[in-house]
Amino acid sequence: MPEQPTTPDQPVSHSQFGLLRQRRFLPFFLVQSLGAFNDNVYRQAIIGLLFWMGVSDADKTLYTNLAPALFILPYFLFSALAGQVAEKLEKSRLIRITTAMEIAIMSLAAVGFLTQNMPVLLVALFCTGLQSTLFGPVKYSILPSVLKPEELTGGNGLVEMGTSVSILIGMISGGLIFKLAGDHGPVAAATAIICLAVLGNLVSRLIPRVDAGAPDLKINWNPIPESLHMLRLVRRQLAVRNSVLGVSWFWFVGTVLTSQLPTYAVVNLGGDETLYIFALALFSVGTGVGSMLCEKLSGRTVEIGLVPLGAFGMSAFILDLYFARSGTAPAAGLDVAGFLQQPGSWRISLDLLGIGLFAGFFVVPLFALIQSRTPRNELSRVIAGLNIQNSGFIVLAAVLGLCVQRFLGWSIPQVFLALAILNTLVAIWIFSIVPEFLMRFLSWVLVRALYRLRLHGIEKNVPDEGPALIVCNHVSYMDALILAASIPRPVRFVMYWKIFNIPVMSWIFRTAKAIPIAGARENPALMQQAFDAIDAALAEGEIVCIFPEGALTRDGQIAPFKSGVERILEQRPVPVVPMALKGMWSSMWSRRDSRFGRMRVPRRFRAHVDVVAGPPLPGAQVDAAQLEARVRALRGDAA
Structure with a gap:
């Protein structure tokens, strides 16, 4: 049914969920959600295979340290090329190419599962990172081409929600494959990842044509000068530069938090392996809900006034997480039900949910601002520059988290305390450089409070x-x-x-x-x-x-x-x-x-x-x- 025209005498009444009924958005939303889901099914299935094979703890440790590095490395090596390709090619065609690449990569990974060959699985993991690198610039640059400016916040909220939920469900599903399939675990894992890749490619064929941003762009194959050029594009507008910095900082905070959760769930919460998934689920669901609420709170505008609210809300809940449990757990081996019966457990749960909620308020308007204020013929390269910077922040977060615990002897709650303080200082610094963020927050609060x-x-x-x-x-x-x-x-x-x-x-x-x-x-x-x-x-x-x-x-x-x-x-x-x-x-x-x-x-x-x-x-x-x-x-x- 065609949309009814809006006249000046009729109030605007729209919902971002209406985008899920439209071909200009739904196929793309499904493709990016399926991609995030499959990536995490694959990565968790590798961990399941290691347990299924009964490898040594040393081999498990080697994988857990090597796998993230292999996945993130392509972002450094190929983001410059990815940004140029996404700018030059028609976008629906590029999405079909990347989903076809996923089929080939997952076929290679299937061979690794069937032969229990870890080097093959790690090569496929590197290729998965490469495919994600190529998909990244088109993922966000396509939205301003298919959405109206007033739909950007809602569309980005849906994308962030879909990504968060897909990652969570993918991690749970991938972790359960070998437990549920038993002796048939390798076959089940191989079949699952190939079927998901094929499904993603089939859905990608429903995405309507979206013209290239700069079809006459001449590709520079040298990654170093082109990467520097993209970082200069990021810095061209002050508000865009600091929005990119804010998104990268979101990834820094998220990396520090999520990398600590497995150990935190055992040592500080007294849980078994299922409690880590529960803690991650609270953070992911909070992020999804916060992302979805952005459109309602912003009144369908790109409301960067939510960014200070998100930043200081994250700091408040991270700080309270430290005070909620600053020492080790009084019990051990708790499942989710047992944990929730412990004193202070609901406070910790609300803190994790609140961190995710305000993280959604923080990051969604930043993406919408980047998309709305960057010229269309530069947006894919700006997103590629954003991915390069994000990768650096992710690596920095992992290294700092390891160093302060290994060499300074910090506990995980102390890491959270330092993160809350650092997040507040970084937020104040960003808002002092670009007062527009804080100004919009104050005007948003004033208008919404009075009218x-x-x-x-x-x-x-x-x-x-x-x-x-x-x-x-x-x-x-x-x-x-x-x-x-x-x-x-x-x-x-x-x-x-x-x-x-x-x-x-x-x-x-x-x-x-x-x-x-x-x-x-x-x-x-x-x-x-x-x-x-x-x-x-x-x-x-x-x-x-x-x-x-x-x-x-x-x-x-x-x-x-x-x-x-x-x-x-x-x-x-x-x-x-x-x-x-x-x-x-x-x-x-x-x-x-x-x-x-x-x-x-x-x-x-x-x-x-x-x-x-x-x-x-x-x-x-x-x-x-x-x-x-x-x-x-x-x-x-x-x-």
């Missing part, structure tokens, strides 16, 4: 890319923050210079790159600077929002639009999107009440506010009076 927004026509009428001028009625001091929370793209607001300089709020406005303006009689130089800044922003393809009334309404009605909007459009006739705010007059921070009245809790706390957008109008064919009439029509009778 319940209902959006009308924004997805349909605000352009996904390119310059546009937004004109809107001006009701309260919160108008700019509400519009910023409603529009998927970053917006440059033009505001009266005295409002721009309000203490505390001024920092938010400056960080958001708002443009202060004064009247011609008040400060003609500042007025000219404002118009120059507006034109420069539109020339760069940005969205600029102005309130043409020139001041807050004093009676709830829309005042005549001033001619400044015509001056902007005369110099640069970009599309104009009329918007209207409804319900703000009776809410806090309008001029309906006296200054003392605004300090009181409003009678309509958490008031419903409607944000309405009309179809774009050609900038060369409209004037202030026409725009005023259109905004009046959008607002209707409700002030």
